Amino acid sequence: MSTLLRSLGPLVRALHGQGYRVVGPTVRDGAIVLAELDRADALPYGWGVEAAPGRYRLHRRADAAAFGHAAGPQSWKAFLHPPRSPQWTADRTADGFTVTEAPPDSTRYAFLGVRGCDLRAIAVQDRVLGGADGGYARRRRELFIVAVSCTEPADTCFCASTGCGPAAGPGYDLGLTELVDGDRVRYLVEVGTPAGLELLTQLPTEPAPVDLVEEAAAAVAAAATKMSRALPEGDLRDLLAGSHDAARWDDVAARCLSCGNCTMVCPTCFCTTVEDVTDVAGEHAERWLRWDSCFDLDFSYLHGGPVRTSTRSRYRQWLTHKLGTWHDQFGESGCVGCGRCIAWCPVGIDITEETRALVTEAEEA
Amino acid sequence: MGTAPTLAVWKFASCDGCQLSLLDCEDELLAIAGRIRIAHFPEASRATVEGPYDVSLVEGSVTTPGDVARIHRIREQSRLLVAIGACATAGGIQALRNFADADQFRSVVYARPEYLSTLDTSTPASAHVPVDLELHGCPIDRRQLVDTLTALLAGRKPDLPGHSVCFECKARGTTCITVARGVPCLGPVTRAGCGALCPAYGRGCFGCFGPAAVTNTPALVDRLRELDMTETDIGRVFRTFNVLAFAGGGDDPSQ
Numbered sequence: 155m156s157t158l159l160r161s162l163g164p165l166v167r168a169l170h171g172q173g174y175r176v177v178g179p180t181v182r183d184g185a186i187v188l189a190e191l192d193r194a195d196a197l198p199y200g201w202g203v204e205a206a207p208g209r210y211r212l213h214r215r216a217d218a219a220a221f222g223h224a225a226g227p228q229s230w231k232a233f234l235h236p237p238r239s240p241q242w243t244a245d246r247t248a249d250g251f252t253v254t255e256a257p258p259d260s261t262r263y264a265f266l267g268v269r270g271c272d273l274r275a276i277a278v279q280d281r282v283l284g285g286a287d288g289g290y291a292r293r294r295r296e297l298f299i300v301a302v303s304c305t306e307p308a309d310t311c312f313c314a315s316t317g318c319g320p321a322a323g324p325g326y327d328l329g330l331t332e333l334v335d336g337d338r339v340r341y342l343v344e345v346g347t348p349a350g351l352e353l354l355t356q357l358p359t360e361p362a363p364v365d366l367v368e369e370a371a372a373a374v375a376a377a378a379t380k381m382s383r384a385l386p387e388g389d390l391r392d393l394l395a396g397s398h399d400a401a402r403w404d405d406v407a408a409r410c411l412s413c414g415n416c417t418m419v420c421p422t423c424f425c426t427t428v429e430d431v432t433d434v435a436g437e438h439a440e441r442w443l444r445w446d447s448c449f450d451l452d453f454s455y456l457h458g459g460p461v462r463t464s465t466r467s468r469y470r471q472w473l474t475h476k477l478g479t480w481h482d483q484f485g486e487s488g489c490v491g492c493g494r495c496i497a498w499c500p501v502g503i504d505i506t507e508e509t510r511a512l513v514t515e516a517e518e519a
Numbered sequence: 520m521g522t523a524p525t526l527a528v529w530k531f532a533s534c535d536g537c538q539l540s541l542l543d544c545e546d547e548l549l550a551i552a553g554r555i556r557i558a559h560f561p562e563a564s565r566a567t568v569e570g571p572y573d574v575s576l577v578e579g580s581v582t583t584p585g586d587v588a589r590i591h592r593i594r595e596q597s598r599l600l601v602a603i604g605a606c607a608t609a610g611g612i613q614a615l616r617n618f619a620d621a622d623q624f625r626s627v628v629y630a631r632p633e634y635l636s637t638l639d640t641s642t643p644a645s646a647h648v649p650v651d652l653e654l655h656g657c658p659i660d661r662r663q664l665v666d667t668l669t670a671l672l673a674g675r676k677p678d679l680p681g682h683s684v685c686f687e688c689k690a691r692g693t694t695c696i697t698v699a700r701g702v703p704c705l706g707p708v709t710r711a712g713c714g715a716l717c718p719a720y721g722r723g724c725f726g727c728f729g730p731a732a733v734t735n736t737p738a739l740v741d742r743l744r745e746l747d748m749t750e751t752d753i754g755r756v757f758r759t760f761n762v763l764a765f766a767g768g769g770d771d772p773s774q
């Protein structure tokens with residue numbers, strides 16, 4: 155059964171009332187970023203996005219949609235798997251030192267506006283980071299997810315080909331579809347979990363008329379046909395395994411800056427390094443975890459030097475892991491089709507185009 | 520613990536800005552001064568202790584025959600030599616002379632050029648002696664300086680990343696100004712360490728930390744052209760603080 159919600163104000167208030175820190179999209183610095191929202195008014199009502207390889211621009215929409223935009227510069231991993239997080243501290247004592255684990259992060263996040271691609275990306279990171287009882291697992295356990303299905307993909311999106319969108323789910327507590335009619339926005343709500351149902355009962359809702367339910371389903375289905383990009387379907391393990399010596403790696407290496415932006419914006423990339431901090435007095439030490447990237451030369455530093463010294467080998471590592479060996483390691487692909495790595499690459503390198511070129515090269519071989 | 524390690528700070532051709540960064544570490548400096556003996560630091564004190572020194576910080580580039588002799592002497596007397604700033608690590612702005620006729624500068628700038636004893640080039644310390652660590656930037660980042668000194672005191676590896684400024688942009692949550700606003704930025708080829716300061720204030724990185732450990736400058740230059748940067752401006756931006764380093768290219772050593 156579907157329910158209709160006429161405004162998101164009560165939803166945000168109810169989440170705050172349950173002690174959640176609500177994170178969602180908002181306009182800042184010329185982009186729709188993810189940030190803590192103190193009220194629903196902060197959502198990007200009436201803003202749209204035009205994204206292309208290496209390019210992202212905001213524009214005013216003709217309507218008041220809050221979710222008429224696709225993935226922005228960050229993903230939700232900035233909150234669940236932050237760029238820098240404390241591991242432990244050590245303090246000198248009279249006869250040695252004591253080690254103290256970082257205090258548990260008790261933040262309870264509610265994510266508002268998780269798209270199909272990102273919902274899947276969270277599930278992908280769960281398999282990687284969710285096992286140990288670390289900070290990620292704790293934040294994840296407390297997380298409340300309000301997903302929003304997509305009705306307007308960006309030019310960089312290709313979730314239909316990865317099977318992650320444009321319809322969001324499963325995995326949400328509440329799932330929304332935004333219905334826009336000029337200045338009027340309404341939300342069709344689906345319940346995913348008992349926690350979602352409990353929250354929904356606190357909101358002023360009404361039963362959704364059948365025609366609206368059909369309209370929403372049609373809009374989401376139409377979104378799938380609006381995507382101009384696609385990854386070759388299915389498991390790309392064999393393609394990547396057979397492409398180790400492909401000439402295409404030289405071609406992309408001539409364009410790639412090794413800057414690491416693609417891995418930082420990717421919602422599934424999870425790699426970290428450790429950073430040690432000591433105080434001047436020599437009494438206190440700290441260990442932090444921080445994001446790293448396979449594009450960092452030091453990332454493959456083994457005894458005596460880095461193993462992946464060329465950009466060819468680093469880009470190949472990224473793509474091979476993402477689309478190929480990720481299956482061996484985690485039983486699925488590491489790409490959900492959000493298109494962030496395409497838009498936020500300063501030189502606009504396109505993962506779908508690179509993959510297609512590898513397919514062509516393999517076919518011609 | 521034995522006697523406090525000694526620290527010496529040396530100046531070559533430079534503006535003193537990096538030494539001032541050290542003085543600027545007010546809070547930490549008192550604590551640092553309590554754990555090391557400052558043996559030579561003309562900006563801070565006249566007292567000088569004879570070498571050898573445990574750590575020498577070298578600011579400035581080598582521009583005279585006297586400098587060449589002095590950098591060798593400092594090396595001989597120092598257990599660890601740390602070059603600080605764009606001048607000491609890459610020759611600095613004054614390395615522009617390497618691409619010009621130094622005699623002409625001499626005759627235009629000085630009334631009696633014959634009194635001048637100067638080299639035709641401005642070069643980093645590493646062009647003359649082995650250097651143990653390099654702190655990049657114009658000026659250096661005080662957080663990196665304090666981290667390096669505390670690392671040396673603790674016997675741990677200092678945190679001196681070789682990756683691009685983009686890493687730090689993303690870590691601090693700055694929206695990329697190249698992608699979102701079309702602002703030309705050298706971040707993708709520039710070494711991190713500043714905390715991605717300039718992009719956070721809406722200006723493109725101008726490369727004051729010099730090239731990252733790997734760069735693809737030709738590909739970025741193509742992009743800068745697309746962003747309507749003129750050839751003159753492109754030439755200028757790469758020839759400001761780290762002209763030698765960017766000119767030499769930090770490109771892929773091998774496949």
Ligand code: SF4
Binds near residue numbers: 421
């Ligand atoms: S590889 Fe690119 S498109 Fe795929 S999930 Fe990562 S950022 Fe999104």
Ligand code: SF4
Binds near residue numbers: 409
């Ligand atoms: S693919 Fe693009 S974003 Fe990724 S490292 Fe290369 S230039 Fe940077």
Ligand code: SF4
Binds near residue numbers: 707715718724
């Ligand atoms: S603003 Fe500059 S440094 Fe920051 S991500 Fe973009 S290109 Fe890199």
